[in-house]
Amino acid sequence: MAKYTLSVNNKAMSVEADEDTPLLWVLRDHLNLVGTKYGCGIAQCGACTVHINGAAVRSCQYPVAAVGAGKVLTIEGLSPTGTHPVQLAWEEMDVPQCGYCQGGQIMAAVALLKTHPNPTDDDIDKLMTNICRCGTHYRIRKAIHLAAGKMTPKAAKV
Amino acid sequence: MIGETVSRRNFLKITSIAGGGMLIGFNFLSDNLSAASVADAVFSPNAYITINSSGLVTLMAPNPEIGQGVKTALPMILAEELNVKWDTVEVDMAPLDPKFGSQVAGGSGAIRGRFMPIRKAGATARVMLISAAAQQWGVAETDCYAEDGFVINKASGKKLGYGELAAKAATLPVPADVALKDPKDFKIIGTRVHNIDNKKIITGQPLYGMDTRRPGMLYAMVARPPAFGKAIKSFDDTETRKVAGVKNVVMAHGVVAVLATSTWAAKKGRDALVTVWEDKSPGESTADHDAQYTSLIITKSDRPGRVDGDVDAVFAKGGKVIEAVYELPNLAHSAMEPLNFFADVKENSAELYGPTQIPARMRQEVAKALNIPEANITLGMPRQGGGFGRKLQADNGVEAALISQAAKAPVQMMWTREDDMQGDYYRAGAMYKMKAAISADNQIEAWHLNGASLGGGSAMADSFPAASVPNFRVDTHSLHSNIQTGPWRAPTSNIVTFADESFMDELAHEMKKDPIAFRLELLDKAANTPVGKVGYDINKYRSVVELVAKMSNWGKGLPKNVYQGFAARFSFSTYAAHVAEVTNTNGVLRVTKIYSAINCGRVVNLSGAENQVQGAILDGLSHALFSKITFDKGAVNEKNFNTYKFMRQKDAPIEVLVQFVPTEDAPTGLGEPALPPIAPAVANAIFAATGKRYRKLPFELGKA
Numbered sequence: 028m029a030k031y032t033l034s035v036n037n038k039a040m041s042v043e044a045d046e047d048t049p050l051l052w053v054l055r056d057h058l059n060l061v062g063t064k065y066g067c068g069i070a071q072c073g074a075c076t077v078h079i080n081g082a083a084v085r086s087c088q089y090p091v092a093a094v095g096a097g098k099v100l101t102i103e104g105l106s107p108t109g110t111h112p113v114q115l116a117w118e119e120m121d122v123p124q125c126g127y128c129q130g131g132q133i134m135a136a137v138a139l140l141k142t143h144p145n146p147t148d149d150d151i152d153k154l155m156t157n158i159c160r161c162g163t164h165y166r167i168r169k170a171i172h173l174a175a176g177k178m179t180p181k182a183a184k185v
Numbered sequence: 186m187i188g189e190t191v192s193r194r195n196f197l198k199i200t201s202i203a204g205g206g207m208l209i210g211f212n213f214l215s216d217n218l219s220a221a222s223v224a225d226a227v228f229s230p231n232a233y234i235t236i237n238s239s240g241l242v243t244l245m246a247p248n249p250e251i252g253q254g255v256k257t258a259l260p261m262i263l264a265e266e267l268n269v270k271w272d273t274v275e276v277d278m279a280p281l282d283p284k285f286g287s288q289v290a291g292g293s294g295a296i297r298g299r300f301m302p303i304r305k306a307g308a309t310a311r312v313m314l315i316s317a318a319a320q321q322w323g324v325a326e327t328d329c330y331a332e333d334g335f336v337i338n339k340a341s342g343k344k345l346g347y348g349e350l351a352a353k354a355a356t357l358p359v360p361a362d363v364a365l366k367d368p369k370d371f372k373i374i375g376t377r378v379h380n381i382d383n384k385k386i387i388t389g390q391p392l393y394g395m396d397t398r399r400p401g402m403l404y405a406m407v408a409r410p411p412a413f414g415k416a417i418k419s420f421d422d423t424e425t426r427k428v429a430g431v432k433n434v435v436m437a438h439g440v441v442a443v444l445a446t447s448t449w450a451a452k453k454g455r456d457a458l459v460t461v462w463e464d465k466s467p468g469e470s471t472a473d474h475d476a477q478y479t480s481l482i483i484t485k486s487d488r489p490g491r492v493d494g495d496v497d498a499v500f501a502k503g504g505k506v507i508e509a510v511y512e513l514p515n516l517a518h519s520a521m522e523p524l525n526f527f528a529d530v531k532e533n534s535a536e537l538y539g540p541t542q543i544p545a546r547m548r549q550e551v552a553k554a555l556n557i558p559e560a561n562i563t564l565g566m567p568r569q570g571g572g573f574g575r576k577l578q579a580d581n582g583v584e585a586a587l588i589s590q591a592a593k594a595p596v597q598m599m600w601t602r603e604d605d606m607q608g609d610y611y612r613a614g615a616m617y618k619m620k621a622a623i624s625a626d627n628q629i630e631a632w633h634l635n636g637a638s639l640g641g642g643s644a645m646a647d648s649f650p651a652a653s654v655p656n657f658r659v660d661t662h663s664l665h666s667n668i669q670t671g672p673w674r675a676p677t678s679n680i681v682t683f684a685d686e687s688f689m690d691e692l693a694h695e696m697k698k699d700p701i702a703f704r705l706e707l708l709d710k711a712a713n714t715p716v717g718k719v720g721y722d723i724n725k726y727r728s729v730v731e732l733v734a735k736m737s738n739w740g741k742g743l744p745k746n747v748y749q750g751f752a753a754r755f756s757f758s759t760y761a762a763h764v765a766e767v768t769n770t771n772g773v774l775r776v777t778k779i780y781s782a783i784n785c786g787r788v789v790n791l792s793g794a795e796n797q798v799q800g801a802i803l804d805g806l807s808h809a810l811f812s813k814i815t816f817d818k819g820a821v822n823e824k825n826f827n828t829y830k831f832m833r834q835k836d837a838p839i840e841v842l843v844q845f846v847p848t849e850d851a852p853t854g855l856g857e858p859a860l861p862p863i864a865p866a867v868a869n870a871i872f873a874a875t876g877k878r879y880r881k882l883p884f885e886l887g888k889a
Contacts, residue, residue: 028429045429048449056404056447061396062389064570065448066521067602071826074521102389109388117387121379121792124800125252126386127521127570133387152835158826160521160571161252162803164837166796 033094035060036104046092050084051075053091054101062102062130066158073157076131076138077101083138102130105137113137116174124161132157136171144179146171228351230313230359232284233263233306240334240348242267242274246381247285248295249542250278251520251572252800253856254793255295257381259303261790262296265373266307266366268331269347276381281544281564288566290542291577291672293757293854296789300852308363310354317353318345368787368849377792382568392568394539395599397527402595403432403444405588406451408458409608412819413469413668415462417441424457433594434458437587438554444592448599466667468819471515471614474639477664478616481637482510486660490646493717494656496620499631505623507695511684512881514813515639516612516673517829522570523605526585529595534561535586539598540569542576550579551586574672578610606829607821610671611814613639617684622656627696629707631656636681638663640670644681647720649755650689653707655716668816674804675857678756683809683882686752686865691878700751700869701734721755725784728846729753729762732782736844737764746770747777750870752862757854760784760846763802765866766838767874774874774886776806776867778840781859786850794855799841801859807832809864811883 032041035058042057049068054060054077063086066074070085077086078100105111113136123129132155139146139154146154151168159167228236235243244263250256260276279285287298311331318336319326328339335344368374385392410416420441422434430450435442441458445451500506526539528551535557541547544564552559569576585598600608615638622631632654636643643661651657673679693703705727712723730753733739737749746769753762766778779802788794811830815822823829868879871886 044447045449045453048447052447052449056449059398060389061391061393061398064393064521065395065523067826069602069825069827072521072831102387105388109384114387118379118383121377121383121796123252123380123383123386124254124796125521125569125571126380126382127252127393129386130389148839152833155834158521158831158833160519160573160804160807160831162800162807162832163796164803164832164834165799165839165841168834168837168839 029092031091031094033091033099034096035099036101037098042091044091046090048091050077050086050089050091050094050099054086060101060103064127064130066128066131071158072128073135074128074131076134076157078134078138081138081141083135102134105133111137112177113140113170113174116170116177120166120170120173122163122166122170124163128157128159132159132167136167136174139171140175140178145175228310228314228355230310230354231306232279232282233303234267234310236310236347236351238348238351240346242269242334242347244274244276245279245285246276247279247288247299249288249290249544249566249569249572251290251542251569251576253290253295254380254790254797255290256568257378258296258790258793259299260381261373261378262300262303263307265371266304267311269334271373271378273334278566278568281548281566288544290572291574293759293856293858296852297758297854304365305363308365309359312360312363313354313357314347314350316357317350321345321350321353374789375787375791378790379792393522393570394527394567395522395525395570397538397567397597399527399529399595402527402597403446403592404448404451405442405444405585405592405596405598406448406455406601407443407584407598407604408441408455408460409604410462413816414464414466414819415468416465418461418463420461421459424459425454428454428457433592435588435591437591438584440584442588442592444588444594444596451599452601469666469668470817471815474614474664474666475616478637481662482616482618482635484662486662490644490659490661491651491717492658493651493654494631496631496633496656496658499622499656500620502622504625504630506620507623507692508618508620509688509691509880511617511619511687513615513680513683514815514882515614516808516812517606517609517814517823518573518575518673519606519829520569520571520573520575523602524575524581524600526582526598527596528582528585528589528598530555530557530586530589533557535589536563537582537586538565538567539582539585540567540572540576541579541582542572542574543579547579547582550583554583555586555590573674574676575609577672602826603824606824610669611639612673612679613641613670615639615643615680617643617681619684619688621688621692623692623696629654629692633658634681634684635660636662636684638680639666639668640664642677645677647718648681648685649711649721649726650707652715652717652719653711657716667819674801675756675860678754678857678861679805682752682754682861683864683868686754686862687868687880690750690752690865690869690872694872699740701730701739704730704753722760725760726753726755728784729760729782732844732846733762733764733780736782736842737766737780739764748870748874750866750868750873752866752869754858754862756858756861759853759855759858761858761862763859763862763866765863765870767867767870769874774871775836776838776870779838779842779863781841781843782846783843783855783859784846784848785855785858786848786852788845789852794845795843797855798843798859801857802841802863803832803837805860805863806838806867807836809867809882809884810836810886813883
């Protein structure tokens with residue numbers, strides 16, 4: 028067991044955990060931030076996607092000891108009122124079915140839009156690799172395009 | 186947290202009338218109510234609807250929500266008949282209670298079974314509120330109408346809100362029979378309403394069984410047999426008990442459970458167990474199953490599912506006979522939320538909370554396993570991260586309850602993905618031999634399906650093209666196996682449709698007929714000269730075939746490298762027809778577009794309904810492209826998503842376009858029917874693109 032002070036959603040949080048504990052379980056079991064989901068534990072499905080210093084990582088394979096001073100952002104901290112443009116696009120497209128994977132999908136989409144503000148379908152194909160068993164892929168693709176439109180002034184598309 | 190919904194409503198004395206699940210009768214003047222509460226009177230003419238004096242309308246969603254959208258759609262039906270604005274109502278998940286009728290998520294049955302009873306429940310409340318207003322104003326009920334949460338006096342234009350009328354309405358007798366709205370006046374049914382939990386989902390709020398957190402709760406993980414046929418012989422938990430956070434190790438339900446203060450500690454403890462397994466029955470391999478299928482599908486069944494005419498006599502004539510063998514793998518359910526359950530078992534009572542499609546049966550089985558009366562067991566239903574039929578089994582809840590009982594602690598049972606995938610009740614694999622005779626005048630004279638499956642049925646006897654072919658026979662065989670199998674989204678249809686609709690396409694090409702025109706020709710035959718029982722509605726079947734042909738501009742004006750395939754299926758009282766488009770880019774195939782026409786009666790929630798169809802299509806496509814479970818001496822080879830593969834965005838069609846046949850008919854099933862025809866539609870498109878016939882799933886297109 029070791030003590031860690033993590034920056035999670037812009038708050039300093041202290042936890043005591045084994046150093047090999049995946050960040051996923053620290054978030055869920057120690058910090059009660061259960062919006063980050065467990066799906067596979069081997070970084071395949073992306074349900075556990077969070078951001079560390081703005082980049083998407085799969086927290087199920089990210090040991091707490093490796094977080095260090097990295098700023099962790101979870102789905103709960105994405106926006107104070109749930110009105111991040113990607114969240115709004117998800118709502119507008121009515122993406123979720125069961126909803127379980129959608130937090131991870133949204134975090135992956137937010138990261139994608141940071142590097143590709145006007146993503147092509149090809150970009151989405153390459154960078155959205157999360158699994159959804161309900162089959163919301165079509166609506167996710169449309170929601171990402173919609174969010175890009177919300178986030179990027181028209182001039183940027185020229 | 187979990188019990189709140191129940192306790193808040195405990196004072197509602199609601200009696201149920203036997204039969205049909207429709208509940209009428211109320212008595213809000215419970216002994217427990219204080220005078221102050223009476224002033225804040227609640228009008229609740231049945232279990233589904235509560236209106237308080239401030240006008241807040243709370244609607245109960247009675248069926249488990251597994252992603253099929255009934256937590257939104259069923260309350261929509263209530264709100265429609267109640268005449269309230271959708272965005273003003275609060276929706277709560279109902280607890281398990283007989284007064285809510287059959288609380289099951291399965292068989293695409295929730296909307297189908299509840300449409301009329303739920304409409305009546307809503308209409309009853311509306312009629313009583315109108316009566317209350319009419320009495321208050323001293324006018325006839327016919328001089329009043331209800332709209333958007335108010336009753337309005339036609340003559341004076343005066344309005345009274347439902348909240349203002351709640352106390353009065355609560356004193357009125359509940360009418361036995363009420364008039365339902367004319368569907369032309371529907372304002373909510375048929376519109377696009379978003380998933381009721383969207384806001385909570387997109388902000389990551391606790392919604393799922395997996396998110397349950399209770400004081401003193403321990404996380405439990407279980408050491409499961411490494412193969413079917415094996416059972417625990419002995420174990421040594423010395424190392425397990427040294428793991429920080431591990432609190433207990435118990436034996437229950439034939440398994441060893443490790444209980445700890447966190448999931449990670451439970452997993453480390455479980456992994457540190459030294460277990461010895463013994464063979465109880467022989468471990469089976471997929472190769473053995475395949476060998477058995479191969480011999481069974483050339484063997485007649487003692488009890489064929491359907492026999493019209495004499496297929497053997499036709500085949501013996503020596504005309505043109507076409508044969509093909511189709512193979513389908515076993516599949517896992519793999520809901521994104523792995524199995525879990527919360528249980529807090531006390532001396533003679535228990536609290537259960539977790540994902541299940543069969544809450545009532547779950548409680549029965551838990552009661553039996555614990556030897557505690559059902560009446561002393563509460564069961565709450567969270568939103569569920571998928572179901573697909575896996576949670577029609579009660580093992581997750583029973584196991585949690587037995588472990589809680591043994592450990593004398595509140596327990597959150599956690600299944601890892603590997604546990605989930607190796608401990609499934611699999612969609613049984615199957616093999617089919619299809620054989621048809623084509624007459625000299627280029628008609629199908631005989632059709633013979635012979636199917637074998639690891640478990641359960643492998644064919645539906647009366648499916649199309651039955652009744653359109655003069656000589657028709659269906660034989661099925663089921664293996665006896667120690668591998669667990671069970672219902673998986675669109676049971677039986679999800680296997681046999683691949684054989685039926687692929688073979689239909691093969692015959693069309695063989696006969697040089699357009700695949701869609703060929704189906705329509707057979708439907709005409711079934712209509713004009715039916716042979717035996719017709720097990721489907723010919724006009725409804727035709728409606729989806731024709732609509733999807735139109736939507737897809739079938740066979741016309743396609744870009745040079747785009748190819749189409751067609752398939753259709755009738756299941757769960759709904760008709761589904763798809764056209765899949767495959768694009769061939771320098772030899773690399775991708776399914777780029779799907780058109781889908783559905784006849785499911787009246788659509789309740791247009792957004793939710795489209796989402797179900799799009800989802801069933803992508804779910805079916807994902808499995809058709811990638812997924813299979815194989816066994817090696819009883820052990821599951823594919824243990825996680827690295828080997829049990831699913832579709833990613835790069836494999837998904839860019840467009841999935843859905844249209845519903847406009848109809849006034851009552852709603853039918855929708856969670857499942859769009860899945861079965863997608864695999865053959867894609868196989869048929871691949872044939873159009875390449876001339877290669879894929880008769881085995883998954884396609885694994887990337888493989889040379």
